[in-house]
Amino acid sequence: MKRGWKVVSMIILVAILLGAVGVGVGLMTGGDVTRVADAFDERYHLWAYIDLYSDYVRELVSVVGDALRAPGA
Amino acid sequence: MNAINKQKFLAELGKLLTFMYEEDRQTALAMYVKMFEDAEDEQALIQALLSPTRQAVIIARAYNARARKLQVESHTREELGEEAENETTPDYILAIDEVYQAAVPARTAATAPLKDQFSLFDAAAFEEEEEDEDGDSYDEDAYEEDEDGESGEPLDEEDDAYDEEDEPLTDEEDDFGEEPEELPDEQPEIGALDDPGEELEPEDAGAEPAPDEESGAPDGEPAEPLPIELTAAAEDADAPADEMDELLRDYARAEEEEAEALAEELILPEGAPAVGEELLPDEDVYEEVYEEDDEEDYVEDEPYGAAPAVSGETVRRVRPGILILYLIFAIPLTLLGIAVLLIPTLLCLALAVGVIAAGLAAVSTAFSGFPVFADIMIVIGAALIILALGLLFLWLFFWFIGGAIVGLVRAVVALGGRWCTKEVPA
Incomplete structure (x- = not known):
């Protein structure tokens, strides 16, 4: 198990470093994060999903809070 | 009939003592051969010795390879004409002597060397012999001290403990110091398994450097590095005594566990005598059977004080x-x-x-x-x-x-x- 942790952590570190380098190179060569986010939103409707799930979580939290604050609870 | 006999015991011991210098190993084996010859009952002696491994551990504990190397080198200088120095008897010889005294107490008096005989188990005589190889090896003072004041009885001419498979020995062959050139007659039982063709020369033990000509090892180096644990114990002779005891206990425990597992496989009743080599392929089973019988004796005779841990066999209930x-x-x-x-x-x-x-x-x-x-x-x-x-x-x-x-x-x-x-x- 210890060896597994070692191997996995090494792979994760390398992947994160490569990802960071990729993002850095992209930003330095004229990449635009807003443009990328718009492209993803257009393709996968990410903001719609994010809004949907954030509303759901907000509602869940308020319901649980009301139940806990209710008299006799 | 028996799972282990003199030959097997000595052969196994010879294998286990490969960490020693060759002449020391031969000396030790010669002392065990002598022990078997002096014992009235071979099986009783094997029972008292418990196992070759245990004896090897006892020797390893007493064996200081570095000190022996120095002794060997000083001997080499003596041979080159330098001034002779006083030597002390190696510790492992004293250890084997103790084992001998414990294992063959009844025969000690009977096997006392004759006036002109040399005893390998007489430490003082051994020293004397090494100092003056040409002189008479008999040391009357040492002899009397060794025998606790008993006068030396003549050695039995009949060799009771001698195995049937061995070639018969003459009366003179009972003593190594007296007739070293006769020993090779019996040596093949040891040497055949260890170093064929090599003669047993106890008189020369420690008197020559330790070149292992057959293995090609450099002068003064042990023939083989095995077994690792024993070699480590022998090399690290300065280690604390409790570490040694722990090592000994580990050995004994491992032996007992192996023997227990074998006995279970063979479905042998506890304490049952050995019924044949086919049923008892390993000497450890033999050991287990006889250790249980003589557990109390073993505790008393244990030379290194590890008895409670070794003999205290427990089961989980x-x-x-x-x-x-x-x-x-x-x-x-x-x-x-x-x-x-x-x-x-x-x-x-x-x-x-x-x-x-x-x-x-x-x-x-x-x-x-x-x-x-x-x-x-x-x-x-x-x-x-x-x-x-x-x-x-x-x-x-x-x-x-x-x-x-x-x-x-x-x-x-x-x-x-x-x-x-x-x-x-x-």
Whole structure:
């Protein structure tokens, strides 16, 4: 198990470093994060999903809070 | 009939003593051969010696390879004409002598050397012999001291303990110091298994440097580095005594466990005598049977004080009441623990699947939805980071399954084993 942790952590570190380098190179060569986010939103409707799930979580939290604050609870 | 006899004992011992210098090994083996010759009952002697391994450990404990190397070198200088120095008897010879005194007490008086005979078990005589090889090896003072004041009785002409398979010895051959050139008659039983063709020369033991001509080892070096534990014990002669005792106990324990396992396989009743070599292929079984018979004697005769740990064989016995109580509480608690651990486990699995899917989608999108190279680089970089997180969650899932949950179950079982059983003497 210890060896597994070692191997996995090494792979994760390398992947994160490569990802960071990729993002850095992209930003330095004229990449635009807003443009990328718009492209993803257009393709996968990410903001719609994010809004949907954030509303759901907000509602869940308020319901649980009301139940806990209710008299006799 | 017997699982182990003189030949096997000596052959096994010879193998185990390969960590010694060759002439020391031959000297030690010669002393054991002499011990067998002096013993009235060969089997009783084997029983008293317990096993070749035990004897090897005793010798290893007393054997200081570095000191022996220095002695050997000083001998070499003597041979080159330098001034002779006083030598002390090697510790391992004294150790074997102690074993001899403990194992063959009844015959000690009977086997006292004659006036013109040399005894390998007489330490003082051994010293004298080494100092003056040409002179008469008999030391009357040492002899009397060794025999506790008893006058030397003539040596029995009949060799009771001599094995049938051996070639008959003449009366003079009873003593190594007297007739060393006759020893090779008996040597093949040892040498055939160790170093064929090599003659046993106890008189010359320690008198020559230790070149191992057959193995090609450099002068003064041991013939082989085996066995590792014994070699380590011999090399590290300055180690604390309790470490040595621990080593000895480990050996004895390992022997007992092996013998126990073999006895169970052979379905031998406890204390049953050996019924044949086919049934007792290993000497350890023999040892187990006879150790149980003579456990108390062994405790008294134990030369290195490790008896309680070695002979105190215990078995684990279940305590039913506590076991039932433990099961009543442990099973629900364990199930509860597993259920609690399953929550993060499944959460990790869900996150891993979701994040890895998102990462793969990002990679596929990078090559299909972005015309600008810089944007592609950003997306690929972000996808790698997302995949790394997905891998982390996946690993956490496996860790929870294989480490946490399995570990919990194992811990509960181990705790039950410790609480619900007790060790009792076998």
